[in-house]
Amino acid sequence: MNDTNPMLHLEDVYMRYPSRDGTPITILNDIDLKVRQGEFITVVGPSGCGKSTLLRLILGAESPTEGAVLLDGKKLDAPNRNRGIVFQKYSLFPHLSVMDNIVFGLDAEAHGMFLGWLKPGQMRQRRRAFRDQAQVYLERIGLADAADKYPHELSGGMRQRVAIAQSLIMKPRILLMDEPFGALDHATRTEMQLFILEQWEQAEMTIFFVTHDLEEACFLGSRVLVLSQYYQTDAGRGQGAKIVGDFATPGGHPKPTDFLYSEEMSQLVHRIRSEGLSPDNLQHIRDFNLTHRDAFRTVNPEEWQREQ
Ligand SMILES: Nc1ncnc2c1ncn2[C@@H]1O[C@H](COP(=O)(O)OP(=O)(O)OP(=O)(O)O)[C@@H](O)[C@H]1O
Ligand SMILES: [Mg+2]
Structure with missing residues (x-):
């Protein structure tokens, strides 16, 4: 990727919604994301953390409260045929x-x-x-x-x-999928996972795929984003969700189906669950797993060490 020119770029994106008493609540807190054409990105995170909100921003159905969503360097204004969306139901x-x-x-x-x-x-x-x-x-x-x-x-x-x-x-250049297989039985779901990988290969699209199923996320995605409101900074507990994990999945892509039963897979799933999904485990922002080559680091661990 030309680093100054990714296909999709979310830059300093904040999303706030008014609460019942009118005070704004931060849902997405300073999201930075660069995406290359052809990536298969899976998005996981606790319920209510803002995964669907993130997809709506990429669709262009909503605009961020602050920051920008850029496609080929241009701000998105409204949904268009470049971006398709598939929901769990009602599509x-x-x-x-x-x-x-x-x-x-x-x-x-x-x-x-x-x-x-x-x-x-x-x-x-x-x-x-x-x-x-x-x-x-x-x-x-x-x-x-x-x-x-x-x-x-x-x-x-x-x-x-x-x-x-x-x-x-x-x-579409980008296909957004919001828990598309969430309502399917296990066998149909497995069949649909292989189906979407096939379609992804044939159509050379970029896919964002939200799921609650961590195995599905690690198996389907070439890159996994973990979005979570459970983290802390030096100032205390975080407000709104951040990308707490951004990494390339091991095992190549698409992966052989036996990756699902590998030790690597179960370790990865365990790590995401404890680091990103557990309200009791407030990971510090300096410990986020942001190892993907395009991941945006707010805190560089070496610099942080030096400052101590
Ligand atoms: N239009 C809106 N006005 C006010 N609050 C909203 C609006 N849309 C979403 N929210 C709030 O933003 C938060 C994130 O919602 P979102 O649907 O994006 O979460 P999610 O991660 O997709 O959740 P789930 O896993 O349950 O699908 C929730 O607390 C939700 O109540
Ligand atoms: Mg949702």
Whole structure:
């Protein structure tokens, strides 16, 4: 990466929301993050620490209270087709067929762009082209025969595959996934993990994947971000969440499935759990595991040692 020019750059990002009495509460505290194209970033952290908020900022659905979110050096203003999002549920329109769900984004975009310009025949032709494209995605997700079905007729895993196809057809540069497999049973989840790795390799996207499952995070991610409100500074307990862990996962990427059962995996999971997720273990900011080559260090351990 050209260090002055990462694809995505969160710079000194603070997010505050007003509490009931109107006083602002810091949710994200000075987040700095540089991301290269093609990374598979998994995000873990205690419930309520701000993972979904972080995704909304990258989507451009919200702006930070302070600081900036830059894509190719330019501030994000609103969501656009460069960034797709998949949620645990509710990513699909229940009243639309699988086919209509998948072409929805393309249709809406064309409608907005060409309304009043294209003759009805040309519009129909365009729609047919979208459907042909969608069929290719249906085949890719193993649901070639499900075009006319409705979401309620599909299993949870099938629905999530359609939701992923709905995003992929827009060819986003960044795919944001907020606990996408959280509601699936174990076997379907394992199958979907392999599926998303395959899609990631084929589409050469950058993925942000939020999960509560630490094994899933370490297995899927080439880089794991641990976001947590449980830490301390010299001044005492921290306010709002910081990136307390930022590291490259061992075992290459994508990893062989037996990595899931390795000693390395269980040590990593144990370490994240105790360092990032435990309210009783307030790690000091100088001890954060920020070993990823692009991780931003507020405190350099050597300098800190020298100052003592
Ligand atoms: N629009 C908002 N107004 C006020 N507070 C908000 C708003 N959105 C989020 N919050 C608060 O910000 C904090 C972080 O929420 P967020 O949903 O990002 O957490 P999360 O890490 O995704 O949690 P979970 O793991 O439960 O999904 C929570 O305390 C939440 O109540
Ligand atoms: Mg969330």
